[in-house]
Amino acid sequence: MPNASTASSILFIVRDPLPPVRADVLTLFGTEMPRYGVRSELVGQCDLPGAGAPWPAGAMHVIGSLQSRCAGVCAPLWDLLGLLRALRALPGRRPACIQVRDKIASGVLGRLAAAVLRVPFLYWMSFPIVEGFEVRRDELRRRRRGLRSRLLWAAHALRAAASRRVIYRLVLPGARHVFVQSDAMADWLAAKGFERARMTAVPMGVDADLFDRARIEPVHDARLDGRRVLIYLGRIAQARRSDFLLDVVDELRAGMPEVLLVIAGDAPSNDEMAWMRRQIAGRGLERHVLLTGWLDQRTALGYAVRAEVGLSPIPRGVLYDVSSPTKLVEYLALGIPSVANDIPDQQQVIERSGAGLCVPMQARPFADAVRALLADPALAAGFASRGPAWVRRHRTYAVLGRDVAAIYKTILTE
Missing domain, CATH: 3.40.50.2000 (Glycogen Phosphorylase B;)
Structure with missing residues (x-):
């Protein structure tokens, strides 16, 4: 893995609000990855209008707010604009790879952008998003009353069906590597036909200093x-x-x-x-x-x-x-x-x-x-x-970071 002076930059599209608060983004990518020469350009939306903070491991490109009523529809467009902004900020306008976390439409965007730029496309799955959509669909089915609730159920059913086809037929098959939340998730995806060797489980950990x-x-x-x-x-x-x-x-x-x-x-x-x-x-x-x-x-x-x-x-x-x-x-x-x-x-x-x-x-x-x-x-x-x-x-992020960095070393030097 290159040292800090020759750091690799990941263009990282995330689902969670920016600035990040989850330790598996904030600590793993903000603190641990730079130790191994892996920096990140974060792309995504904020939780509150005007929210922002420096990102010590690279830069943040925040376009759009998750509080907007059109966030679900506009997020892929916002991510495209953020991706373009991030590329303009990178030396040579080319990242070491493009990685998408827990987004479906933007997963397609990331795969296409990686193909155009001829860099690896990676996917980070911390939650079974499609199955979450399906649980919500089924909850609404049980509560259907009146025209409005039926239309809401139909919208969620359509989203769940379309998301399933996109993530499992377009996004994951095009990923050179998939990071998952647990060994159980890796086994679950392998049972769907995805190659287990292309997956790495990165479970949740703790910051050793904070939990001393x-x-x-x-x-x-x-x-x-x-x-x-x-x-x-x-x-x-x-x-x-x-x-x-x-x-x-x-x-x-x-x-x-x-x-x-x-x-x-x-x-x-x-x-x-x-x-x-x-x-x-x-x-x-x-x-x-x-x-x-x-x-x-x-x-x-x-x-x-x-x-x-x-x-x-x-x-x-x-x-x-x-x-x-x-x-x-x-x-x-x-x-x-x-x-x-x-x-x-x-x-x-x-x-x-x-x-x-x-x-x-x-x-x-x-x-x-x-x-x-x-x-x-x-x-x-x-x-x-x-x-x-x-x-x-x-299970400290220092240990998890070492293991994740080793995977990036393999991928980014192939």
């Missing part, structure tokens, strides 16, 4: 004093079955009245947060659940290190079975014994790290696993000691 327990100050919150504290770090959503967490606490509170679940996270909308509050009140769990709402990362981690057990339930199904959840790896990095359910990536992490318990996503098995950890300090201490070391060896 010795550097984190526990929060001073009297509501946690004298309680058996459980932690859930993450977003709240009905689609994620976040009320399952309450089912677990309901199982625990009869024999453990001092149990307290801290849910350190926000919801995607006020309606979702109101739904969660109703679920807590409906079960009479106000004394046993602390719903913090949005917290800055340091404060959220300050709550986490006061917990005895971390919880990571992820619903089974096509959307989540191929995912790589961050929260379990975060708990392990912090030395928090954890209970997770058996989606493939989490099961693999638990088995390989020996730092937690893996059970089905059912309230009683989850509650039994929590009781086992709280009742056996030696078991919990063993898990706590193994987690950080395993994460440092396998």
Whole structure:
């Protein structure tokens, strides 16, 4: 791989809002890739009009806003304009490759542009977008009432059908390499006929410095004093079955009245947060659940290190079975014994790290696993000691960055 003075530039079209906040873009491409001479020209849309920030690993080319009503239709055009702007900024107006993340129409654009420029086309799949469209289509089918809802269902059905043909017949077959979220996703795509050797799994990781327990100050919150504290770090959503967490606490509170679940996270909308509050009140769990709402990362981690057990339930199904959840790896990095359910990536992490318990996503098995950890300090201490070391060896972005850079070295020098 070239050094920083002869850096390769990836022209990278992303689906997430710019500036990036996800660690697998912000940390992996903003911090780690430049260490190996891989810089990036990010192309995409902002979340709020006027949003912008410098990109230390290259440059950002922001055209359009995801808050626009026409964002879904205009995004490919905006990406074309961003691509042209990025090319004008590059020496020789030619990137080392063009990479598209989680976009379908812009995936076709990226493949065509790569062919014109005679550079490799790469695709980064962090989520099964088409299958997500199909889940939304099916939800609307069940709720069809009246002409407007039928037209909305028809629009989503058309989008899902067209997206399936485009991504699986035009975009992925033209990619020299496909980065995926997990080994399970790679196996899933291989079962569809795509060559496994052309795929690399890049699971979610952590920044070792941010998740160094010795550097984190526990929060001073009297509501946690004298309680058996459980932690859930993450977003709240009905689609994620976040009320399952309450089912677990309901199982625990009869024999453990001092149990307290801290849910350190926000919801995607006020309606979702109101739904969660109703679920807590409906079960009479106000004394046993602390719903913090949005917290800055340091404060959220300050709550986490006061917990005895971390919880990571992820619903089974096509959307989540191929995912790589961050929260379990975060708990392990912090030395928090954890209970997770058996989606493939989490099961693999638990088995390989020996730092937690893996059970089905059912309230009683989850509650039994929590009781086992709280009742056996030696078991919990063993898990706590193994987690950080395993994460440092396998799931920090420094480690993941080294592995991804090796793939780019192979691709960009072929």
